Amino acid sequence: MSMSFDQAIAPVTAQDFFDHSFEKKHLVIRRGQADYYSSLLSSSDIDWAVSTLGLSVPEVNVVQADREITAADFAYGSGFVDPVAVNQLFAEGATVIMSNLQERLPKLAMFCRELEKVFSARVQTNIYMTPANSQGFKAHYDGHDVLVLQVEGTKEWRIYDTPVHLPLEEQAFNPHDVPIGELTDSFVLEPGDMIYVPRGLTHDAVSTDQTSLHITTGLMMRSWADVMVEAVRMLALNDADFREGLPPGYANDGFDSTGAEAKFARLLGKLSSATLDPVLNEFREDFIATRLPRAHGQLTQMARLDRLGPNSVMGARPTLIYRLTDVPAKGDQPDSIALSCQGTVITLPAHARTSLEFAISTPRFTMADMPDDLDEAGKAVLLRRLVREGLVHFIE
Template sequence: MKNELTSRSSSEALRMLTAPLSPEQFFRDHYEKRYFHSQRVKPEICDLLSIDRIDEIIADSELPAKAINMAKSGRGIPHSEFTFANGAVDRGAVLDGFRDGATIILPQLHFADGKLYDFCLSLQRVFGARTQTNIYMTPPGEHGFGIHYDDHDVFVLQVAGAKDWEIYGDRETLPYRGEGFRSGHDDPGELKDRFVLETGQCLYVPRGTAHRALTHGDRPSLHITVGILVQTWADFMLEAVAEASLRIPEMRSSLPRDLYFDEGNRADHAATFKRLAQAIADTASFDATLSAFSGNFVRSQGGRVRGGLNALCEPIGADDRFTVREHILYSFEESGDDGGEGRQIVLPGASLPLSDALATQLQERIAAGSVAKSDFTVEDSEELDDVIGSLVAYGLLRRA
């Protein structure tokens, strides 16, 4: 996978979260292993969001019911308590609930806030995973959730106020996605550490590490939780099995009718299972599976198209220069899904077919960081016009 995100921009975003640790120290000693409380105060954290911005969102933004949640003392508050009968958010009820001690939660706010979205995009390259933000605004002396662990790794960025944090035990194994903490069933382990997360500080908590946070002092707390939504080797191997099965005809046969009921044929069925497992091992392609995963990762990133409409309001001239937008992933791939030949560029939300001549030149120009139609020597000018326009529309290129 090739993308325009420079090592400097991605490492800067990570260093903001992990300093004084270097990225190498963080990945070696903490990632997916143990929590890390960075006590260094980083003003950049407070630049990402503010209480005034939350006030503006609640007061003036479009708020579908799923755009806001509330919780108090470890329990979620039903949407019916802060929405109207038609499902619209009752903004006054949200603020009144906050006054009464409830935490305001804005899930996936990065989709509605450009600064948070750019920050998430800058982290996706270094983690090789999608990232998201959830925002928590908690009144003094309150907490939204009880002791629990998450099924994904998180960075907690304390934007305003402070939180009293408690860190408990770890699971023996990392949880799968969806394998969340079950209150009253799962053991959080013994209390291991207690500390205050101050304004401008950051905390990393691996998935499976139980924790709880309560607002510290007499000021409300505002923090950003950045979730790292990794894919696992189990996900990769399942895709490899599916990909290999396309070339193993016997995998398409139905299960034996007596599989569940006839113990007498158990040995024969077990032998079939082992034979097919070996066939998968012999047939599975790492390269094909990697191509599918990387392409899906790029497509699912989500576009960043600010400025694109203005750029497309006028015809794009031969010497109009465009730069490659920061933090947008892309990849050049062979496009042989239908048995044909050719190449394509994969973008968030789209795959654009390319002739070989254009693909080679486009890959070079994008790697160089800027593009103008006059840079290319191609016979099909209509293809060039269409591709450059589409790259602007889908956000890879922005007017210089």
């Protein structure tokens, strides 16, 4: 079982979160329920991953705020991590960071997919395990929003100013250029607590007298700036005016930019003809196509196909992110339905749409529960195809 976004931020509702906190201010949720996030991760998971998975840099990093640690201190020349060295550094006060651990642990992968359904954005995890009375990073801000889930131990957080509101990637934190600002809030996260930190909000954290383990879940959002850039690219595909080169000599001293200003104004006027739907559709297709399959136990599922029957208890794979598109008839090809999901496109007859939509959205069902647009043989064919594609699985 995984954890939904609603569960992760409870008792705050999703509506309240988006209305009052998202991209606006930090949010601290206290629960007094130490095991609230224990189903997602534990220190034994970290021990297992570091010691047995043969990880490499940057999947594993080791940092300490008051000490410079390089990859040569904990990794071989090949880049593979030395588990013994990692644990020695941890014992000396360093923080162990595991990046993108959702690609290694199915329970974290499912949690990220749950959030991806909500945000329509790529979601990743960075895991931080910090020994008692230690600090991994000095005060900084992140270039993406984060949900921090405190799993074990405690950590004191300090919140400062927001020097760059919602920074772009090229506005990444630079300690030499960005003032930290005044302390505006401080608190201790205990196991089961959570904090949301919008990008650009400066913060740091120090473990208390306990080893701290927390999940930092990064939300890699598209911005309206991305939309505008893509809109210009699409216009340029059909309008050579956008594709003309800049005036020769524009970089020289004394360049007369009068003509360039007029051209720029004309292009801005043309930009007003751009429409949002094609851009959003491009982003949507890219997002759906890059969500890799999360089909745990697929080999066992395939082996059960020969036993599929009317009383088989099936269910849609949880956290599917998909799009259904009606494809009109063309030539001798009849109407069909295209299902985009998990990096592939499945085309089925249009009359199977109702049963298809039911099967990929219903957590538990049998053939008898399915709509009657297909007969029993047709339902069996559909279910076998969906199991093979990792979209539907046997529950019992």
